[in-house]
Amino acid sequence: MVSFLEFEKPVAELEAKIADLRGAAGEDGDIDISNELQRLELKSAKLLESTYSNLSPWQKTQVARHPGRPHFRDYVAHGFDNFIPLGGDRLYGDDQAIMGGLATLNGRKVVLIGHEKGHDTESRINHNFGMGKPEGYRKAIRLMELADRFALPVVTLVDTSGAFPGIEAEERGQAEAIARSTEACLSLGVPMVAAIVGEGGSGGAVALASAERVLMFEHAVYSVISPEGCASILWRTAEKAPQAAEAMKLTAQNLLELGVIDRIVPEPMGGAQRNPQAAIASLVSTIDDELEGLEGFSSAELRRQRDERFLRIGQSLR
Template sequence: MASFLEFEKPVAELEAKIAELRSAAGDGSDVDISTELSRLETKSAQLLESTYAKLTPWQKTQVARHSARPHFRDYVALGFDHFMPLGGDRLYGDDLAIMGGLATLKGRKLVLIGHEKGHDTETRIKHNFGMGKPEGYRKAIRLMELADRFGLPVVTLVDTSGAFPGIEAEERGQAEAIARSTEACLALGVPMVAAIVGEGGSGGAVALASAERVLMFEHAVYSVISPEGCASILWRTGEKAPLAAEAMKLTAQDLLELKVIDRIVPEPMGGAHRDHGTAVGNLAQAIDEELTALGALNADQLRRQREDRFLAIGSQFLR
């Protein structure tokens, strides 16, 4: 059964009634319930649509974190072909929170990099909940350099609450690795498209999202800190997270207006977690269109476009 968020309770109640009716119909009852079933299904769809049409920033944060949203492996399976994973940073080891390799998208060869959160307890622990360690960002650098060497565009799928904050990560140079990964993005001489597909948290996200084109799913979030983290700093309590989310302008709609991102990718009604196929298809189409447009630019033009794009973000707040 679908996992419902707190604000989806009215929809959950209707879905439960629909499930009961279907179960009753399956028991061989002679009562015709098709009319009532159709009425409830229509009402449920309308309620879901109206609910998602007016989500608050905090509710969008909850949707972005939904455990059933597609993750890196789902995008590979549903949107890309001939994926060949490449592991290791050639310095320390392999980080499974950040995955990458060679792939094709609609016949176009490219290098694909992204965060993998896992889908159950075992895989979430295996992939460290999508929180990259230094070796993960150094692996990303290695793959970007590989792409540059062979003239392959780079696509990144960002979905992390932030880089891993553990002591061992700091001991292995977490800050330096994030900075170097960001630098590698900006220095690329090939097209780069980044997509915020769930959470875009702090430097752990920026390290893979410093591209000339940044896309964002309709209900994804992108911010320098989590709403809970912001609330704990400003009000000394995480209970103010909804208020912090409102002030942080972390939704795709806010960030498009601020020109932090370039394009919003629509999600299926009720969020990407309800229909992986449609969500991945929408994203794959958007990425392909952006790569086609960027294909006409040479290396110097691509670097200049990235430079201009990020300088413009800062300059608009200095006016």
């Protein structure tokens, strides 16, 4: 079942009517409701299309956070083959918020790393809601070094509100771990493609997204702080989050124009949460296409491309 967001209420009401109509038809097969059902389904599809073609930045933020969107484990199950998980940072422990390992993408061996938020209360607690701790970022560094050693491309799937801000994370060197992970991305001598698949928040996202190709789902968001956090700083209230989201230019469309990302990946109508497998197929195909385009470049050229893409950001605004 689809969980509806606040702005989707008119769609939810129509779909409830359609479900009721189908139920009534099942109880009494003598009534022909096919025409009415077709009319309502067409009306619902048009309403969904018009709603999603005019989403505000705040509404896109809500879509990006939808619990029904595919997460790292879903991509492993439906988009990649032969996944072998690799755990631990060899220093402290194994962070479940950031997962990774070896995988195959359309016959190409890759190192796959990403945030996992979890699907229910128990798994969300286990994965710390996708908020990585220092050992998670150090695990990512270890896997990137492994990729470099064995000449394997790196694919990262970013979906986090930000790195974990708890005291224990700070005690174990959270800022240093994030900085080192960002440095590891920029230093890679193999192709790297990063995809913002939901929420890309703060340095916790950048630490896995400093690649020469950065993709972003159509309704994902990517910013230095959450709209609520920004509103709390600027207006002293989180209630101004919609205004903050508008000002922050955090949508894929904004960021493509600013040169922060390289490509927008289309989502199924109504968002990835409505058809996760179609969304996964769309993203995996785009990643494969980007990796193919990066084949043949030397390590020095890949590093140069990475440096140039990040140094270009913001130049058009000067």
